[in-house]
Amino acid sequence: MKILLVEDDDLIGSGLEVGLAQAGYSVDWVRDGSDAVTALSTTRYALLVLDLGLPGKSGTEVLRALRESGDDIPVLVLTARGTVADRVRGLDAGADDYLAKPFELSEVLARCRALVRRSQGRSQDAIVWRDISVDLVAHTVTRNAVRVPLTTREWVILTQLVTHQGVPQTRARLEERLYGWQEGVESNTIEVHVSNLRKKLGPELIRTVRGVGYVVEKP
Numbered sequence: 001m002k003i004l005l006v007e008d009d010d011l012i013g014s015g016l017e018v019g020l021a022q023a024g025y026s027v028d029w030v031r032d033g034s035d036a037v038t039a040l041s042t043t044r045y046a047l048l049v050l051d052l053g054l055p056g057k058s059g060t061e062v063l064r065a066l067r068e069s070g071d072d073i074p075v076l077v078l079t080a081r082g083t084v085a086d087r088v089r090g091l092d093a094g095a096d097d098y099l100a101k102p103f104e105l106s107e108v109l110a111r112c113r114a115l116v117r118r119s120q121g122r123s124q125d126a127i128v129w130r131d132i133s134v135d136l137v138a139h140t141v142t143r144n145a146v147r148v149p150l151t152t153r154e155w156v157i158l159t160q161l162v163t164h165q166g167v168p169q170t171r172a173r174l175e176e177r178l179y180g181w182q183e184g185v186e187s188n189t190i191e192v193h194v195s196n197l198r199k200k201l202g203p204e205l206i207r208t209v210r211g212v213g214y215v216v217e218k219p
């Protein structure tokens with residue numbers, strides 16, 4: 001289960017990264033609000049752990065933009081500013097829960113578990129396409145109920161296609177999605193990943209739209 005951790009303090013960030021990883025989460029850690037926005041637009045996370053005082057963009061701005069885009073990912077806000085006014089501001093911006101620094105790691109883990117549990121009861125976790133199931137929260141793909149391992153880049157392309165069924169995605173759009181994961185996307189990269197996805201998931205799922213890009217048709 002993937003968590004995005006946004007924290008500019010090295011000591012707190014590394015402590016949380018280690019603690020969350022030991023609790024079984026797969027953690028992406030960024031230190032800057034702008035990097036958080038990029039990561040959130042590229043990857044589907046099960047949970048966002050967000051510091052409010054950040055360089056680049058503040059946590060409140062990140063959160064507001066996220067909610068305005070319609071993303072309902074659960075968000076745990078961390079902040080040094082423990083006043084009632086700050087707490088209200090964080091919750092108003094769309095946080096699901098709030099923890100003031102200093103906090104105990106066990107407290108963070110308990111809040112994370114509760115938020116993930118709550119969101120699993122409310123959101124659509126999986127997209128099913130014939131015999132293929134893409135679980136956007138657990139970050140897994142199965143075909144005929146058998147787990148199919150994908151690389152991060154294959155996952156990014158696949159989720160972009162299956163969450164826009166019936167709408168062709170241009171190569172440029174897919175490259176843009178990959179951009180956060182590699183510098184200088186080579187022109188044949190998308191073709192290579194699509195070809196690998198077809199080998200893993202069968203030739204029917206992703207259709208080539210000549211001169212445009214690729215599409216997953218509605219099943």
Ligand code: CA
Nearest residue numbers: 008051053054
């Ligand atoms: Ca901070």
